[in-house]
Amino acid sequence: MNSRIVILGAGESGVGSAILAQKKGFDVWLSDAGQIKPKYKQVLSNYAIPFEEGKHSEDEILKAAEVVKSPGIPEKAPLVKKIREAGIPVISEIEFAGRYCQAKTICITGSNGKTTTTMLTYHLLQKAGLHVGLAGNVGHSFAWQVAEQNFDYYVIELSSFQLDGMYAFKADVAVLLNITPDHLDRYDYKFQNYVDSKFRIIQNQTKDDFFIYWSEDPVIQQELKNRTIAATCMPFAYGQAPENGAGINKDTLTINWNKNTFSMSIFDIALQGKHNVYNSMAAGLAGKVLNIRNEKIRESLSDFRGVEHRLERFLKVHGIEFINDSKATNVNSTWYALESIHRPIVWIVGGVDKGNDYKELEQLARDKVKAIVCLGTDNKKIVDFFTGIVPDIIETQDIKDAVRASYYLAKDGEVVLLSPACASFDLFESYEDRGRQFKMAVREL
Template sequence: MENLVAILGAGESGVGAAILAQKKGFAVFVSDLGKIREKYQKVLSDYEIEFEAGQHTEDKILNAELVVKSPGIPETAPLIVKLREKGIPVISEIEFAGRYTDAKTICITGSNGKTTTTLLTYHILQKAGLNVGLAGNVGKSFAWQVAEEKHDVYVIELSSFQLDGMYDFRADVAVLLNITPDHLDRYGYQMQNYVDSKFRILQNQTSDDYFIYCDDDEVVKQEIEKREIASVQVPFGLGAASVPGAGVQENRIIINLKQNQFSMSILDLSLQGKHNIYNSMAAGIASMVFQIRNEQLRESLSDFKGVEHRLEHFLKVHGIEFVNDSKATNVNSSWYALESMHKPVVWIAGGVDKGNDYSILKGLVTDKVKAIVCLGKNNAKIKEAFGDCVADIVEAGSMEEAVRAAYYLARNGDTVLLSPACASFDLFENYEDRGNQFKKQVRNL
């Protein structure tokens, strides 16, 4: 069938890509090897888009002129290998949507802090009155918005998997927060492959574009030295601010950009903790590219509400504080969480281990954690890593068991922290499901 676009995966990004493809006059076929959620089935039916679930009809897909794949499908999947052998282009939804918009894009990636920085940047631009869309790993599908909403600027959170499927796409403003080992199972356990993937955020940039990056991150700094970078480099860190760039002086963040200087006390930032100073600086620089006034920027950085499932101080029960950090799907995220705790912690951790190295947590766990509740199907690595520095390590087979166990182990004045350091797919649909179940069980105590 000529002009067929096949879309693999019928989640938010796949359905958005299908709507855009149909609008652009392509024949569209959506195929998902798993189940398709009811709300997405309804959308596809309403738009009269052909779809299948529970299988891939290969004859049909291998006749497409273009395939848009979900970021969750690895390159090693047999169907992807066949498509590559036939020379059929396989791209991401972001790449596909980028072909049909001339809106400006702020693209944010990094191993940790992406969602917070993306939502904060969106918050700043929206409050300043820009016609701005939120897309990528958060918000609504980029393709769907390009098809139906037409924003002037998009703030897009990009994972390495999305970047892998992007070729001609160009970010007007690229933000790279940090690079720590994550998803190494998808990158042949080679850190350099993962680093290269993150640096794809710079592809096709010109001298008119901006590259905002953390100068305190050793991996990022070393990689920049190896590369020719065309765009305007704007580093940020906890030292003095360069020009252009951002830094901290006498407990104030300073941002220098385009003959403009912005400054505000770090105590006035709505997001506290060292990692959030980085996130606030990155969002601040990105916003200043779009000429946001200093007063507006200051106000937005001080009234932002934070992200659900990311260090969300949820409830106190009998003097025990319950904190939902379900979004911590890697070791580094949990490091930030533990680092920001100031009371004895009962730590709920575990899930699908992505080749985690827990050794960087040892010092923090020794200092701050009184007990660990393992929540996952395979907890051997956690027990092995912390068995000699935490007296109580117990296992739980469900969120209900985990919350109860943590509650019994904690005392008045302690904190129960759900910060899994792992993916969620063994017992939960995703990290949101995991965080919501945590909150539900805490309410039930």
């Protein structure tokens, strides 16, 4: 029997998968077309896992019984097509690790808010004294933790790319926050393909599992009409809380589950802003179905510190507040950012456009944005759309120039908001890199 597993990509998920595969007795080989970071190279050497970098040796890769692919490598890549043509299964790290995981999984997806909700849910479970790991898009590799830790619970943030490579994996608690157009370049510019990808979060669920979702989301509403849901449904929305679910009424957040009610004032929630109230309802519901006590849920929702690069209010310079929202890599994320600020904004925007439609930002930009500072190698689409809507538009291709320009455009009491609505890969390694460089440039003012 062929026991060869090939891992494509040597980031956190790839290296974790390689460690787990080796531990389970597979013949492992790892291949990365780029240069592997020194810290990961060191780990591979320590575990004596054979690897290559700077190329993909097709003849070696096509000997695999199964391939674990990094979520960053698109299906359209010629190598992935060849692997599939050879009839070799291609799976994600989450699918692979799930085979060896006995722990309960709380899996969270959505176009926006998933990192905040994941971190908040993890915080809640930790506070309750549960033995819990944090994995997926945040935290450490799920596979690596399954190989070397023994957690009872995992809170896992899942992107659509990770969900695409999952087949037998099941979430015990699935959370779907919202669905708005994103990553359409990876889905043949067909929104339904992306929607189907997000709904993989509930695949394989049974009546013993839970599905937590935002019931006001029009896309989710429509999809639920066309699907049979096996799990117990736990909707959340503004308005009266359902019998099993969450709601907001007269500034009170209420969660009902199994004839047990939890409530607290929305003004006591640590994360302010309408979108964060949704995130808090989702995390609170996950806590309830895991039978966490009300006082622990209340404590967690009221003392959570937030997520770096997500509406991070981190510094004031001469009365100008600088907000780092580098994690806003799509239009809808930026909509939430603009909507939550009630002072004049100098908005830093731009990067790799993923098929953005800026129409939904038009009214907010008219009402709130006094100037735009573009930050990207190609800003034409942004300039064309917002000319005549925002009085001042400046183009930059360097974070220091962008920060300096925004500083000169803003006045005491106003806000400079980095909320790019685009991916970061034209000028930065990642949205984290973009956020950190932004903060460094602000500190140097």
